[in-house]
Amino acid sequence: MKEIVVISGKGGTGKTSITASFAMLGGADVVVADCDVDAADMHLLMQPDYNFADDFYSGEVAYIDQSNCISCGKCVDICRFDAISVKKKLYVVDPISCEGCGYCARVCPTKTIVNKNRLAGKWFISKIKTGSIMVHARLGIGADNSGKLVAKVKNEAKEIALEERKGFILVDGSPGIGCPVVSSLSGANFVVLVTEPSVSGLHDLKRVYELVKKFNIKAGCIINKADVNPGKCAEIAQFLTENDIVHLTDLPYDENFTRAMVLGQTMVEYDHGKLNELLTESWENVKKLSSG
C-alpha cells in the first residue's frame, strides 16, 4: 500500500480539483483522505454518504466553577495566553484563547478550575462515488489545528486501506507549511506539489519543498494554469530540474475546472479532451513513481 500526498504551499492552485481527479482515476483501489480539515472541500466532489461519524476530542480547555472561586486572581497572573479575565467580578475563561495547558488548574488554591476535553471537530468514513472509501473531517470553528485531526484522518485511512488490501491512499493536504502539513507528510511515499506560475506560486513552492526535503520524500510537480505566465513557468521548471523534482505535467488555464466544480464533478468526468488526457497520464506516472 502506497501513500500519495498532494500539497501546494499556496492555496487556490487547484490542489483539490487535481486530487479529486486522481481519486476518480484510481477508483476502487484508492482510499481518499481529506486532510485539509481546516477548509475541507473534497466532499463537494466525491458524494460521500457519511456512513460513519464521530466526535473528535483533542486537548483540553479550562473551566472555572464559579461557586468555589475565591477571586484570588492567581489564574490570571500565570496564564500566558490572556485567556482568563474578570467580567462582572467573575473570573471567566475565553475558550478561544485558552490553549489547555492546565497551569491555572494546578495553581488554583480551591481546585475550582478543571480541565475539560475539548471537542475539536468531527470525522467521517464515507462510501464515495469512485467505488471506494473516503475518510474526512471537519475541524470545529477556531479549533487548534495542531495536526492531530489530520493524523486521525490519515491513520484511519491507512487502516482501511490495509484491511481492504487497497493499493493506494491519496491524501489532500492543507496549504501552508505548519503543523497540519507536517502531519499530512509524515509516512508518505510520494508527494505531488501543485503550483501555479506566479511569484507567489514559486515562492510558496520553494518553502513547502524545503519542508518535503526534511522528510526525504520523493516529489513530483504539476504546474497548473501554466499558460498564464510562460516566463514564470520556465522558472519553475528550472527549479524542478535543479532539485530533482519530477515535472509531472503542465495544465492550461481552463475555466472548465470551475464548470466541473459547479456540477459537483471531477475534471476527468467533465472533460474528455486534452485535460483528461494530461491528468490520466500524470496519475499513471504518480502511481509508478510512488511504487518505485
Next chain:
Amino acid sequence: MTDPKPLKIAIASGKGGTGKTTLSTNLAAYIAEQHEVVLVDLDVEEPNSGLFFKGELIHEEAIFKMIPQWDEKKCTLCGICTKVCNYHAVIQLGPSILVFPELCHSCYACSELCPAAALPMIPKKTGMLRDFQTGKLHFVDGRLDIGEEQAVPLISKTKKYVAHKYGHVSIAIFDSPPGTSCPVMEATKDADFVILVTEPTPFGLHDLSLAVETMRALHKPFGVVVNRYGIGNDEVITYCREENIPVLAKIPNNRKIAELYSSGKLMYQDFPEIKKSLSQILEYCVKEAKGGRA
C-alpha cells in the same frame, strides 16, 4: 484625525487562493497614494504580500518563542515538570529531562512549578520579522522558519511590533492566513473590520460559510468581496443576501488580472473599475469601524 486609534482592517478567507493578497496589496497601495498606511502580512507560513513591493528594508529582527531548558546541575529528577506538561513536550528519559521545542506552547508551567528552578525559559528562534518602507506605505511581514510548526506566536508578535511602532498610522491592513483555525483567529481577533475574500464557486461558498461562522464566533463586523466574479455561479451572492452579509465589491474574472498578479504587479491602476471598488471598500470599512466604536 479625531480618532487617535488606527483603523485595523483584516483581510481573510476560508479558502486559499481567492485573492486575499491581491486585495491587501492593491488596497494598501491605493491608500498610500494619499495617506500613510501599514500593510502587515500575517500569513506567516506563506507570506506573499512582500513580492508586490520594492521597498527599503528599515528593520529586521528574529522572532523567538520561549521554551524551557534543562539545567542538569539543579535538577532533582522529581518528575513534576513531566506531569504538568499537557503537551508531552517535557519527558524524562532515565536520568535526563528532554524538551521537545516544537510541542511546547510556552505556558511556563514546567518552569515555574519546578521546585529546583531547573527549567529556566530561554528564547528559541521561530521566524523573522521584516519592516520595509516605500513612500507612504509601511510593509511588515512575519516569516515562519521552515520546520517550525506553530504560526500563532509569530503572528501575535508581529501584531505587537506593528501596534508599538505604527500606533500613529491611521490605517493598518492585515493580510491573514487562509482557513478557520487558530492562526486565523489570532490574525483577525483585534481587527475593527474583517473583509472575507471569496470566489463564486462551490469551494468558495463552502469555505466562505466556515469563515463567516468564525467571524460570528469572534463577534467581528465583516463584509464579503467576491473575486473572479463571473465564473462559477450565483450561489455566493444568494448566500450573502440570505445571511444579510454586505457584499462590498465584485472584482471581475479577468485573465489579465491573473497575469499581472503572476508577475508580482499591482493591478488597480490598469482597471479604473477596480480602483473605484477599492475606494468603496475603504469607505465602507471606515464607516463600519466608526459605527462600531461609537
